[in-house]
Amino acid sequence: MSIEVRNLRKAFGNFVALDNVSLDVPGGELVALLGPSGSGKTTLLRIIAGLEPADQGVIRFHGEDATDQPVRERQVGFVFQHYALFRHMSVFENIAFGLRVRPRAVRPSNEEIKDTVMGLLRLVQLEALGQRRPSELSGGQRQRVALARALAVKPKVLLLDEPFGALDAKVRKELRRWLRRLHEEVHVTSVFVTHDQEEALEVSDRVVIMNEGRVEQSGTPEEVYEHPATPFVYGFLGDVNLFHGRIDRGRVKVGASELEAPEWAEARDQAGVAYVRTYDVELTPSSSGISSIEAVVRHVRAFGPVVRLELDRTEDGSSIEAHIARAQYDRLGLTKGQRVFVSPTSVRVFARPSDPGSARSA
């Protein structure tokens, strides 16, 4: 069951939560809506569910217009950020709820309900806890009950709002993998909202990155990570260094250094920002040409296979972060206060927002 969102707009008073958002979720995929808080991702999810009306725009499930369909007829499964389990019901009754409220004609028998619920309890690995109250469960267990409850009604699409937001780091990681496996098992079209880029990149088939009510970019995790379409996406996915400078004839002048930017061959003295990922740098004890930037080591965090260095650029004192392999770090023998030259190995240049003709891709 595919989801199509076309030109959605939603404002709360003066605040525009969604500004002309379009989105395609192919059937059976697991899609992540990724963005900082206030970017409109939860609003978009709630509008898809029908919990919130859109001001403008269309939503289609499998090609059929669902824009004005009431929530209870949309057949969506929704997992709330704080689970919203029925606190006075047992885990079993929570999961059975969607089946028990059906009109008599289509309501399964008690036996069938029991079978379905037991099957779901097995699926979420909580067989033994059916008679517990939600208050007697841990966060991760509640999360799985919420998921089982949503799946009980055989939804056409499954929507999850920050499904791991309220859990501690370790449980989060386990549950993440488990959700991925579960999705491969039940294969229902799923959309989940998250502000955690690692989560989005690791779990989903496709990532939709949102910012200020707009879709910045969508694509597979590899696409959006390797080829960010906008400065925002670049900054949001992974750690990145920014170098402000002037773009001129395929080069960016950053202080006394010059970085290659072949895609800007026609640019003439234009303000620009060079984005360099923290691991796309090479450090050398002496200058390796015009593209290397002089800096001083300020702080070293040398644990694990990757050594993280904080450097101060000599020219203007701005901070540069560099992640290098342990072996390279050992070879260089860097210590605090030492002079070093930073050569970006991969640069992505965007024009400054004030200048016309913003992003051109490499």
Added chain:
Amino acid sequence: MAATAERKVVRWTLIGIALVFLALVLLLPLALVFSQAFAKGLPAYWEAIKEPDALSAAKLTLLVASIAVPANLVFGVAAAWCISKFEFWGKNVLITLIDLPFAVSPVISGMIFVLLFGAQGWFGGWLFEQDFKIIFAVPGIVLATTFVTAPFVARELIPLMQEQGSEEEEAAIVLGASGWQTFLRVTLPNIKWGLLYGLILCNARAMGEFGAVSVVSGHIRGETNTLPLHVEILYNEYAFAASFAVASVLTLLALVTLALKTLVEWQQRRAVAERVGPDSTPERIAA
């Protein structure tokens, strides 16, 4: 330790003041009611209670409460529901209006109905033509009592329902429940103790209301006298023992209400403890 030791004096002084105050203002009058009621012995007490006018007053009081309380149950739940689950223009005005019966004197509450439905009132002439009496009759007493007790249930439920939010209701609707199913299966179980508490308070006030009822009742013996009014009449006629006997019945009703209220409060606390309790012990999941 030193800090708490020093405060010990303060603490016992405060407790002492509270206890003396309670004894003087609450316990002494309560004891007096019962001692006066039995001043002329048990037979006289019994006589005063089973006297027809007293019985009819008791019946009327129960009748009024049995109409006013359910009416305010419906009103209170509806008001609390719309205030806590929806955003709309004029919400604050509505919240203030709900408090109005608490803010104005009960006598004025009674006057309002006399001005509306009395012989000289806005609808007085029309009502006279229809030969339907509101003022100095039972409908007036019911109206005044309902008005005065309107805030109890709503006031109790609004903060409770606001705190609970509407996520559970949203979850129910997404799962296909109708509005009515959502209310019965999800909302009502979550608010039942708070609701019961509000109803008990509402009932206590409905049975004990004097001011507003006094204005609209007309004090017709055996017809429009409620228990509190009957107590006053007996007292004004210097039938002290009988007056206190009837008052003791009213007091007993109040004490029963109080006991029920305590029980509900205890249940409510237990429900909250159950909800919050084991939260703090997250288990590892077996993924």
